[in-house]
Amino acid sequence: MIPALMPTYNRADLAFERGEGAWLWTADGRRFLDFGAGIATSSLGHHHPHLTAAIVEQATQVLHVSNLYRVPQAERLAARLVETSFADSAFFCNSGAEANEGMVKAMRKAMAETGRPERYRMICFEGAFHGRTLAMLSATGNAKYLAGFGPPVDGFDHVPFGNMNAVRAAITDRTAGIMIEPVQGEGGVRPAEARFLQELRATCDEFGLLLGLDEVQTGMGRTGRLWAHQWAGIEPDVISSAKGIAGGVPMGAILAKEHVAKHLKPGTHGTTFGGGPLACAAANAVLDVILAPGFLDGVQRVAALLWQALEGLATRHAGIVEGVRGQGLLVGLKLAPAVTNGDLQNAAVAEGLLTVAAGENVLRLAPPLVIGEAEVRDAAERLDRALTRCAQAAQHRQAQQRQAAQ
Numbered sequence: 226m227i228p229a230l231m232p233t234y235n236r237a238d239l240a241f242e243r244g245e246g247a248w249l250w251t252a253d254g255r256r257f258l259d260f261g262a263g264i265a266t267s268s269l270g271h272h273h274p275h276l277t278a279a280i281v282e283q284a285t286q287v288l289h290v291s292n293l294y295r296v297p298q299a300e301r302l303a304a305r306l307v308e309t310s311f312a313d314s315a316f317f318c319n320s321g322a323e324a325n326e327g328m329v330k331a332m333r334k335a336m337a338e339t340g341r342p343e344r345y346r347m348i349c350f351e352g353a354f355h356g357r358t359l360a361m362l363s364a365t366g367n368a369k370y371l372a373g374f375g376p377p378v379d380g381f382d383h384v385p386f387g388n389m390n391a392v393r394a395a396i397t398d399r400t401a402g403i404m405i406e407p408v409q410g411e412g413g414v415r416p417a418e419a420r421f422l423q424e425l426r427a428t429c430d431e432f433g434l435l436l437g438l439d440e441v442q443t444g445m446g447r448t449g450r451l452w453a454h455q456w457a458g459i460e461p462d463v464i465s466s467a468k469g470i471a472g473g474v475p476m477g478a479i480l481a482k483e484h485v486a487k488h489l490k491p492g493t494h495g496t497t498f499g500g501g502p503l504a505c506a507a508a509n510a511v512l513d514v515i516l517a518p519g520f521l522d523g524v525q526r527v528a529a530l531l532w533q534a535l536e537g538l539a540t541r542h543a544g545i546v547e548g549v550r551g552q553g554l555l556v557g558l559k560l561a562p563a564v565t566n567g568d569l570q571n572a573a574v575a576e577g578l579l580t581v582a583a584g585e586n587v588l589r590l591a592p593p594l595v596i597g598e599a600e601v602r603d604a605a606e607r608l609d610r611a612l613t614r615c616a617q618a619a620q621h622r623q624a625q626q627r628q629a630a631q
């Protein structure tokens with residue numbers, strides 16, 4: 226019989242009862258170091274006192290009023306995001322997929338309203354992940370996710386990640402813009418080179434296209450800057466955000482330059498829940514922490530330590546680890562075919578460490594942004610033991626295969 230909770234996930238048999246900082250506890254008292262952060266979402270870790278207090282306080286006042294009224298928490302959040310970024314205006318919604326849908330709608334609308342309605346297509350990239358709605362499945366373009374869900378939504382063209390010639394060749398008189406993750410998260414923690422992002426910006430300017438960045442996973446401090454595109458020194462026309470933006474409370478956002486945002490006039494786009502008092506109070510509390518002087522410098526320092534530790538592990542386990550990649554606190558261990566990321570993930574759980582798998586046989590680490598040196602060392606030791614387990618199991622399998630072949 227089907228479980229009452231629809232079985233859309235292969236879940237680990239773990240249920241967490243409470244958390245504190247980078248740690249989670251099961252009801253039977255087992256403790257886990259959380260280097261997955263609920264897929265790069267629990268940006269301040271668990272039970273962060275400032276975030277918890279903001280949520281509790283807002284809950285005692287008002288949870289929801291709808292966008293038929295002014296929401297001061299949303300006005301304040303938007304003003305802070307605008308003040309600290311390339312953007313002139315923000316729209317709030319509830320998830321990453323919804324933010325990306327809004328971003329694509331905004332790009333198409335801007336084209337239509339400036340006399341180019343035939344320009345509705347987005348150039349997207351192989352290995353992308355933009356979410357699970359019907360249109361974002363098409364933007365993602367992964368055949369496995371699309372299978373069985375009917376004809377793909379029209380308007381998304383895919384080219385190899387990082388290939389500028391392919392991008393230029395894909396531009397037609399129907400193209401509205403380019404949509405890219407600064408670091409492909411689900412696709413295998415693959416960073417775009419700064420130079421590639423700069424060339425995309427220049428190409429958009431050359432052809433009158435819009436550059437939309439999916440910063441759902443890379444934004445809000447994850448890479449050590451508030452937004453990952455800052456590392457490339459470029460200004461996009463529009464970006465999407467979600468995951469860590471409200472520290473675990475569901476929220477998404479579109480941030481845009483005025484020349485894009487101004488076309489989403491009253492009645493053109495909407496949401497019942499988006500930008501409500503509770504989520505915005507949480508996001509403001511997250512911003513209090515992330516924008517505090519020195520915080521992002523601290524993220525960069527702790528990320529450098531984590532990278533150093535992981536490079537060390539890659540050297541020590543060179544037989545099964547092919548490399549370390551990503552940016553800041555979004556890091557992937559690329560594994561040799563002899564070990565699957567699922568094997569390593571399970572071995573890490575056995576060592577009390579939570580991680581997330583990603584494409585291309587990569588194990589993804591995305592710890593809370595508030596971790597310290599001690600947690601990095603602890604995680605590296607656990608990962609070292611997990612890698613040793615996997616290397617031994619792989620050797621054992623290979624020995625058995627050799628025997629069977631004889």
Ligand SMILES: *Cc1c(COP(=O)(O)O)cnc(C)c1O
Pocket residue numbers: 319320321322323325354355356357406410411439440441442467468
């Ligand atoms: C997780 C993710 C999404 C989808 O976000 P949801 O909140 O699950 O809809 C979209 N884009 C990127 C880059 C993501 O990492």
